[in-house]
Amino acid sequence: MELIFFWMLLILNPVVLFGLMVIFFGYLRRIKNERKYFRTAINNDFFEGRYYIKNAFKLGLLSSSITILLGLELTKQWIFIYMGVAVIGIVLSLYIDLNTVLLLLFTGSTIGISSLQLLSDKLTIPASLKFLDGIKPGVVFAILSIFYLTKLIMLRSYKQGFFQPKVYNGKRGRRLIRYSLKDQTVLPLIVLVPGDLIHSVISFWPVFNVGGQSFTLFVLPLWISWTLRLWRNKVESELQGAKVNTREELVIAVVGTVLGFLVPVTGIFVFVILLLVVTLRFAQRYARMKRRGKWYAETHDGIRVVAIQPETPAAKMNLEIGDVIITCNGISVTTESEFYEALQKNSAYCKLKVRTYEGQLKLTESAIFANSPHEIGVILFH
16 A cells, blocks of 8 residues: 555656656657658657656666665755756756756755855854755765766667757758757655654554654655757767766765765865866867867758668668768769659669768668668658
8 A cells, every 4th residue: 555655646746747748748849840840750759758757667766775775864845845946947848958957056055055054053044945954965965976877877878869850050051950869757766754744644654763753755756857969079979978977977976975974064065076077067068069160961962861760771771860871872862852763773772872970981781661762761951
């Protein structure tokens, strides 16, 4: 019975419900935009929802194991305020992804007030910020560590098909493509809350007594969301850079967790270091991308591969986004219509000469759907 109520509390949580709604609306908008710009959906599968649920269960179990092992203790006021902040971030994510910023601001405020209180016994906390009082820096850093650990695990599973293209108008009428990778999930973290918050409503809900104080189990819905954009870099390079940055941020958060429990007063200093690293990484990445000379742009010297549909002949041909198809079945192609005319020269097989994003030449070939060359699975400018 307790397990049933546990899942009901999780599923009916506003963070979970709003998250599902936003992901579904994001899926509809993705399909609409792809059909608008490319006349077809690149991937009709609602993979966003599938990965949302899959990661929630798989990574939620791992994360809750960590919180139970550490015995993380949070107040009900802190949890409810965080849920409100998370819902705001979820709604805004339809337009701009601010989850990481909001999470850092909220956890940073908690760590800052807790550390400043330890530094000065005379510090008076305003009534409006009392909900941040009494939370140990180590607990908050543990939540940040779970956030970065989850992000790192999820980054390891991405491929080029996860990046969604968007068309922009460049100079001289040339069209440009910018790709974005956005992933979201919610982790049900089991934490300890002082008092009998749930037990007072559900009589059989377990209450623990530790050191003369009672605690009850509660679910903290940790919203995980971020967006990775690229427009002048290879997918593999961008993912590798994101992994390196996330790994470094995870190390700092773990150090903050250890020091936050052993020497709580150091929490604010470690958080400042984390904030500086995150800000510096963002500035460096943006400056590096601006310096690069290559865009994913429309070209007249061949035809640019914008995306590749899954489970199609093109997916088996080792094509990558940004590749430029120079010849098809031995015929030079510079437009979409020329490409499909060349495909029809051989209704069962396709041979391509391709120039990669770095400028190297490669040859690739594959059998195609008989009498259906338009279903090869390559998404192009048109």
